Amino acid sequence: MTALPADDVISLDPNLSARCQEPGSRALVRDVFSMTSDKWSMSVIRALNAGPVRFTHLMGDIPGISHRMLTRTLRALERDGLVSRTSYPESPPRVEYELTTLGTTLSEPVRAFIDWTHQHRPEIEASRARFDG
Protein backbone atom coordinates (compact mmCIF):
# COMPACT_ATOMS: atom_id res chain seq x y z
CA MET A 1 0.00 0.00 0.00
CA THR A 2 2.76 2.31 0.89
CA ALA A 3 4.94 0.98 -1.85
CA LEU A 4 2.42 1.57 -4.58
CA PRO A 5 1.39 5.21 -4.59
CA ALA A 6 -1.77 5.34 -6.63
CA ASP A 7 -1.32 2.15 -8.53
CA ASP A 8 -2.24 -0.78 -6.43
CA VAL A 9 -1.66 -3.03 -9.36
CA ILE A 10 -2.42 -6.68 -9.26
CA SER A 11 -1.38 -8.55 -12.33
CA LEU A 12 -4.70 -9.82 -13.49
CA ASP A 13 -4.25 -9.08 -17.11
CA PRO A 14 -6.38 -11.53 -19.11
CA ASN A 15 -3.49 -12.04 -21.49
CA LEU A 16 -1.02 -12.88 -18.83
CA SER A 17 -0.06 -16.22 -20.24
CA ALA A 18 2.82 -17.07 -18.00
CA ARG A 19 5.99 -15.21 -17.44
CA CYS A 20 6.48 -11.90 -19.06
CA GLN A 21 4.00 -9.11 -18.80
CA GLU A 22 4.12 -5.79 -20.45
CA PRO A 23 3.90 -3.12 -17.78
CA GLY A 24 1.10 -1.35 -19.57
CA SER A 25 -1.43 -4.10 -19.85
CA ARG A 26 -2.21 -4.59 -16.22
CA ALA A 27 -5.50 -4.09 -14.56
CA LEU A 28 -6.18 -2.25 -11.35
CA VAL A 29 -8.75 -4.78 -10.33
CA ARG A 30 -8.69 -3.98 -6.68
CA ASP A 31 -8.63 -0.31 -7.33
CA VAL A 32 -11.40 -0.40 -9.85
CA PHE A 33 -13.65 -2.28 -7.54
CA SER A 34 -12.67 -2.75 -3.98
CA MET A 35 -14.76 -5.86 -3.65
CA THR A 36 -11.61 -7.84 -3.50
CA SER A 37 -10.29 -6.24 -0.41
CA ASP A 38 -13.51 -4.90 0.92
CA LYS A 39 -15.38 -6.76 3.57
CA TRP A 40 -18.95 -5.95 2.68
CA SER A 41 -19.37 -5.10 -0.99
CA MET A 42 -20.22 -8.60 -2.07
CA SER A 43 -22.82 -8.99 0.61
CA VAL A 44 -24.42 -5.73 -0.32
CA ILE A 45 -24.47 -6.47 -4.02
CA ARG A 46 -25.98 -9.80 -3.25
CA ALA A 47 -28.61 -8.37 -0.97
CA LEU A 48 -29.57 -5.80 -3.57
CA ASN A 49 -30.33 -8.47 -6.09
CA ALA A 50 -33.88 -8.69 -4.86
CA GLY A 51 -34.71 -5.20 -6.04
CA PRO A 52 -35.05 -1.79 -4.41
CA VAL A 53 -34.39 -2.05 -0.71
CA ARG A 54 -34.41 0.40 2.10
CA PHE A 55 -31.43 1.13 4.28
CA THR A 56 -32.75 -0.44 7.42
CA HIS A 57 -33.84 -3.49 5.58
CA LEU A 58 -30.39 -4.01 4.19
CA MET A 59 -29.07 -3.90 7.71
CA GLY A 60 -31.26 -6.84 8.54
CA ASP A 61 -30.33 -8.75 5.44
CA ILE A 62 -26.62 -8.47 6.03
CA PRO A 63 -25.84 -10.02 9.37
CA GLY A 64 -22.98 -8.42 11.18
CA ILE A 65 -22.68 -5.24 9.18
CA SER A 66 -22.54 -2.04 11.15
CA HIS A 67 -24.53 1.06 10.53
CA ARG A 68 -21.46 2.91 9.51
CA MET A 69 -20.08 0.30 7.19
CA LEU A 70 -23.34 -0.12 5.34
CA THR A 71 -23.38 3.59 4.63
CA ARG A 72 -19.82 3.63 3.46
CA THR A 73 -20.16 0.56 1.29
CA LEU A 74 -23.29 1.93 -0.33
CA ARG A 75 -21.57 5.23 -1.03
CA ALA A 76 -18.65 3.48 -2.63
CA LEU A 77 -20.89 1.35 -4.79
CA GLU A 78 -22.88 4.40 -5.75
CA ARG A 79 -19.73 6.19 -6.70
CA ASP A 80 -18.73 3.30 -8.91
CA GLY A 81 -22.11 3.39 -10.60
CA LEU A 82 -23.17 0.00 -9.38
CA VAL A 83 -25.89 1.17 -7.06
CA SER A 84 -28.42 3.93 -7.37
CA ARG A 85 -29.83 5.82 -4.46
CA THR A 86 -33.24 7.47 -4.47
CA SER A 87 -34.44 9.34 -1.46
CA TYR A 88 -38.07 10.23 -1.01
CA PRO A 89 -38.42 13.54 0.79
CA GLU A 90 -40.91 12.33 3.32
CA SER A 91 -40.99 12.24 7.04
CA PRO A 92 -39.62 10.01 8.30
CA PRO A 93 -37.18 9.95 5.39
CA ARG A 94 -37.20 6.99 3.09
CA VAL A 95 -34.30 5.94 0.92
CA GLU A 96 -34.14 3.09 -1.50
CA TYR A 97 -31.09 1.46 -2.96
CA GLU A 98 -31.07 -0.50 -6.15
CA LEU A 99 -28.59 -2.10 -8.49
CA THR A 100 -27.99 -0.13 -11.63
CA THR A 101 -27.79 -1.83 -14.99
CA LEU A 102 -24.07 -1.98 -14.54
CA GLY A 103 -24.49 -3.36 -11.08
CA THR A 104 -26.75 -6.06 -12.37
CA THR A 105 -24.15 -7.26 -14.83
CA LEU A 106 -21.91 -7.83 -11.89
CA SER A 107 -24.37 -10.04 -10.14
CA GLU A 108 -23.48 -12.89 -12.44
CA PRO A 109 -19.78 -13.11 -11.61
CA VAL A 110 -20.51 -12.54 -7.97
CA ARG A 111 -23.04 -15.30 -7.99
CA ALA A 112 -20.69 -17.65 -9.78
CA PHE A 113 -18.12 -16.98 -7.16
CA ILE A 114 -20.49 -17.52 -4.31
CA ASP A 115 -21.87 -20.69 -5.81
CA TRP A 116 -18.41 -22.06 -6.10
CA THR A 117 -17.85 -21.40 -2.44
CA HIS A 118 -21.00 -23.20 -1.51
CA GLN A 119 -20.23 -26.20 -3.62
CA HIS A 120 -16.71 -26.70 -2.42
CA ARG A 121 -16.99 -25.77 1.18
CA PRO A 122 -16.82 -29.37 2.40
CA GLU A 123 -13.68 -30.08 0.43
CA ILE A 124 -12.05 -26.97 1.74
CA GLU A 125 -12.91 -27.69 5.30
CA ALA A 126 -11.64 -31.23 4.91
CA SER A 127 -8.42 -29.93 3.45
CA ARG A 128 -8.01 -27.55 6.32
CA ALA A 129 -8.55 -30.23 8.89
CA ARG A 130 -5.95 -32.36 7.14
CA PHE A 131 -3.50 -29.49 6.95
CA ASP A 132 -3.91 -28.49 10.55
CA GLY A 133 -3.72 -31.99 11.93
Added chain:
Amino acid sequence: MTALPADDVISLDPNLSARCQEPGSRALVRDVFSMTSDKWSMSVIRALNAGPVRFTHLMGDIPGISHRMLTRTLRALERDGLVSRTSYPESPPRVEYELTTLGTTLSEPVRAFIDWTHQHRPEIEASRARFDG
Protein backbone atom coordinates in the same frame (compact mmCIF):
# COMPACT_ATOMS: atom_id res chain seq x y z
CA MET B 1 -15.03 -9.09 13.67
CA THR B 2 -15.42 -8.55 17.32
CA ALA B 3 -19.15 -8.91 17.14
CA LEU B 4 -19.09 -12.25 15.41
CA PRO B 5 -17.00 -14.71 17.38
CA ALA B 6 -16.11 -17.44 14.95
CA ASP B 7 -18.88 -16.86 12.50
CA ASP B 8 -18.05 -14.08 10.21
CA VAL B 9 -21.24 -14.68 8.37
CA ILE B 10 -22.12 -12.81 5.28
CA SER B 11 -25.53 -13.59 3.98
CA LEU B 12 -24.67 -15.02 0.65
CA ASP B 13 -27.08 -17.88 0.76
CA PRO B 14 -28.01 -18.81 -2.83
CA ASN B 15 -31.61 -19.07 -1.77
CA LEU B 16 -31.75 -15.67 -0.22
CA SER B 17 -34.53 -14.36 -2.38
CA ALA B 18 -35.21 -11.14 -0.62
CA ARG B 19 -36.21 -10.61 2.93
CA CYS B 20 -36.30 -13.48 5.31
CA GLN B 21 -33.41 -15.81 5.75
CA GLU B 22 -33.27 -18.91 7.82
CA PRO B 23 -30.30 -18.60 10.16
CA GLY B 24 -28.98 -22.01 9.21
CA SER B 25 -28.63 -21.62 5.49
CA ARG B 26 -25.96 -18.99 5.38
CA ALA B 27 -22.57 -19.36 3.92
CA LEU B 28 -19.32 -18.34 5.47
CA VAL B 29 -18.00 -17.17 2.18
CA ARG B 30 -15.31 -14.99 3.56
CA ASP B 31 -14.32 -17.52 6.10
CA VAL B 32 -14.29 -20.38 3.67
CA PHE B 33 -12.06 -18.55 1.31
CA SER B 34 -10.46 -15.36 2.37
CA MET B 35 -10.18 -14.17 -1.18
CA THR B 36 -12.90 -11.73 -0.48
CA SER B 37 -11.05 -9.82 2.13
CA ASP B 38 -7.57 -10.90 1.27
CA LYS B 39 -5.39 -8.67 -0.76
CA TRP B 40 -3.41 -11.17 -2.74
CA SER B 41 -5.22 -14.46 -3.19
CA MET B 42 -6.82 -13.58 -6.48
CA SER B 43 -3.55 -12.43 -7.95
CA VAL B 44 -1.84 -15.60 -6.87
CA ILE B 45 -4.56 -17.86 -8.19
CA ARG B 46 -4.44 -15.99 -11.44
CA ALA B 47 -0.69 -16.19 -11.69
CA LEU B 48 -0.76 -19.90 -11.03
CA ASN B 49 -3.03 -20.50 -13.97
CA ALA B 50 -0.07 -20.88 -16.24
CA GLY B 51 1.10 -24.04 -14.55
CA PRO B 52 3.77 -24.93 -12.01
CA VAL B 53 5.67 -21.86 -11.00
CA ARG B 54 8.53 -21.25 -8.66
CA PHE B 55 8.40 -18.91 -5.73
CA THR B 56 10.69 -16.27 -7.11
CA HIS B 57 8.92 -16.29 -10.38
CA LEU B 58 5.60 -15.64 -8.71
CA MET B 59 7.14 -12.67 -7.03
CA GLY B 60 7.91 -11.24 -10.42
CA ASP B 61 4.50 -12.02 -11.80
CA ILE B 62 2.66 -10.31 -9.01
CA PRO B 63 3.74 -6.70 -8.91
CA GLY B 64 3.80 -5.21 -5.49
CA ILE B 65 3.54 -8.33 -3.42
CA SER B 66 6.03 -8.67 -0.63
CA HIS B 67 8.13 -11.66 0.14
CA ARG B 68 6.25 -12.27 3.31
CA MET B 69 2.80 -11.91 1.85
CA LEU B 70 3.49 -14.29 -0.98
CA THR B 71 4.51 -16.94 1.50
CA ARG B 72 1.50 -16.39 3.67
CA THR B 73 -0.94 -16.36 0.79
CA LEU B 74 0.51 -19.52 -0.65
CA ARG B 75 0.28 -21.24 2.73
CA ALA B 76 -3.31 -20.24 3.10
CA LEU B 77 -4.18 -21.47 -0.35
CA GLU B 78 -2.33 -24.67 0.28
CA ARG B 79 -4.23 -25.17 3.49
CA ASP B 80 -7.48 -24.72 1.63
CA GLY B 81 -6.43 -27.33 -0.88
CA LEU B 82 -6.31 -24.92 -3.78
CA VAL B 83 -2.60 -24.99 -4.29
CA SER B 84 -0.07 -27.77 -4.08
CA ARG B 85 3.50 -27.29 -3.07
CA THR B 86 6.30 -29.56 -4.21
CA SER B 87 9.82 -28.94 -3.07
CA TYR B 88 12.77 -30.54 -4.76
CA PRO B 89 15.52 -31.28 -2.29
CA GLU B 90 18.27 -29.72 -4.30
CA SER B 91 20.75 -27.02 -3.64
CA PRO B 92 19.82 -24.30 -4.04
CA PRO B 93 16.34 -25.41 -3.06
CA ARG B 94 13.63 -25.36 -5.65
CA VAL B 95 9.93 -25.21 -4.91
CA GLU B 96 7.07 -25.28 -7.32
CA TYR B 97 3.52 -24.21 -6.75
CA GLU B 98 0.61 -25.39 -8.77
CA LEU B 99 -3.14 -25.19 -8.74
CA THR B 100 -4.81 -28.35 -7.55
CA THR B 101 -7.84 -29.73 -9.30
CA LEU B 102 -9.95 -27.86 -6.85
CA GLY B 103 -7.95 -24.73 -7.42
CA THR B 104 -8.47 -25.03 -11.12
CA THR B 105 -12.22 -25.11 -10.74
CA LEU B 106 -11.93 -21.77 -9.05
CA SER B 107 -10.08 -20.23 -11.93
CA GLU B 108 -13.30 -19.93 -13.85
CA PRO B 109 -15.19 -17.74 -11.37
CA VAL B 110 -12.09 -15.73 -10.71
CA ARG B 111 -11.60 -15.19 -14.38
CA ALA B 112 -15.22 -14.21 -14.87
CA PHE B 113 -14.84 -11.68 -12.16
CA ILE B 114 -11.66 -10.27 -13.55
CA ASP B 115 -13.02 -10.10 -17.05
CA TRP B 116 -15.96 -8.15 -15.80
CA THR B 117 -13.62 -5.68 -14.22
CA HIS B 118 -11.70 -5.23 -17.42
CA GLN B 119 -14.77 -4.74 -19.50
CA HIS B 120 -16.38 -2.18 -17.29
CA ARG B 121 -13.44 -0.23 -16.08
CA PRO B 122 -14.15 2.75 -18.31
CA GLU B 123 -17.74 2.99 -17.11
CA ILE B 124 -16.67 2.80 -13.53
CA GLU B 125 -14.03 5.43 -13.90
CA ALA B 126 -16.46 7.67 -15.68
CA SER B 127 -18.97 7.17 -12.93
CA ARG B 128 -16.39 8.05 -10.34
CA ALA B 129 -15.38 11.19 -12.13
CA ARG B 130 -19.02 12.19 -12.30
CA PHE B 131 -19.59 11.43 -8.65
CA ASP B 132 -16.51 13.27 -7.48
CA GLY B 133 -17.07 16.31 -9.61
Added chain:
DNA sequence: CTGTATCCACCAGGATACTG
Protein backbone atom coordinates in the same frame (compact mmCIF):
# COMPACT_ATOMS: atom_id res chain seq x y z
C1' DC C 1 16.43 -19.84 -3.49
C1' DT C 2 12.92 -20.48 -0.07
C1' DG C 3 11.14 -19.60 4.38
C1' DT C 4 10.49 -17.71 9.11
C1' DA C 5 10.60 -14.15 12.80
C1' DT C 6 10.28 -9.49 14.45
C1' DC C 7 8.90 -4.97 14.41
C1' DC C 8 5.76 -1.47 13.17
C1' DA C 9 2.54 1.66 10.47
C1' DC C 10 -1.66 2.18 8.74
C1' DC C 11 -6.42 1.75 7.96
C1' DA C 12 -10.65 -1.05 7.80
C1' DG C 13 -14.12 -1.29 10.50
C1' DG C 14 -16.85 -1.50 15.20
C1' DA C 15 -19.21 1.27 19.02
C1' DT C 16 -21.35 5.20 20.13
C1' DA C 17 -23.54 9.53 20.12
C1' DC C 18 -25.54 13.07 17.65
C1' DT C 19 -28.29 15.67 13.55
C1' DG C 20 -32.30 16.31 10.07
Added chain:
DNA sequence: CAGTATCCTGGTGGATACAG
Protein backbone atom coordinates in the same frame (compact mmCIF):
# COMPACT_ATOMS: atom_id res chain seq x y z
C1' DC D 1 -35.33 6.48 9.35
C1' DA D 2 -31.10 7.80 7.27
C1' DG D 3 -26.62 9.81 7.74
C1' DT D 4 -22.44 11.85 9.79
C1' DA D 5 -18.68 12.48 13.22
C1' DT D 6 -15.51 10.87 16.62
C1' DC D 7 -12.91 7.68 18.93
C1' DC D 8 -10.39 3.44 19.25
C1' DT D 9 -8.76 -1.35 18.46
C1' DG D 10 -7.19 -5.34 15.81
C1' DG D 11 -5.28 -7.13 12.08
C1' DT D 12 -3.22 -6.79 7.46
C1' DG D 13 0.64 -6.32 5.34
C1' DG D 14 5.33 -3.93 4.42
C1' DA D 15 10.46 -3.78 5.68
C1' DT D 16 14.12 -6.03 7.42
C1' DA D 17 17.11 -9.45 9.10
C1' DC D 18 18.14 -14.02 9.54
C1' DA D 19 18.25 -19.38 8.74
C1' DG D 20 18.53 -23.80 5.86
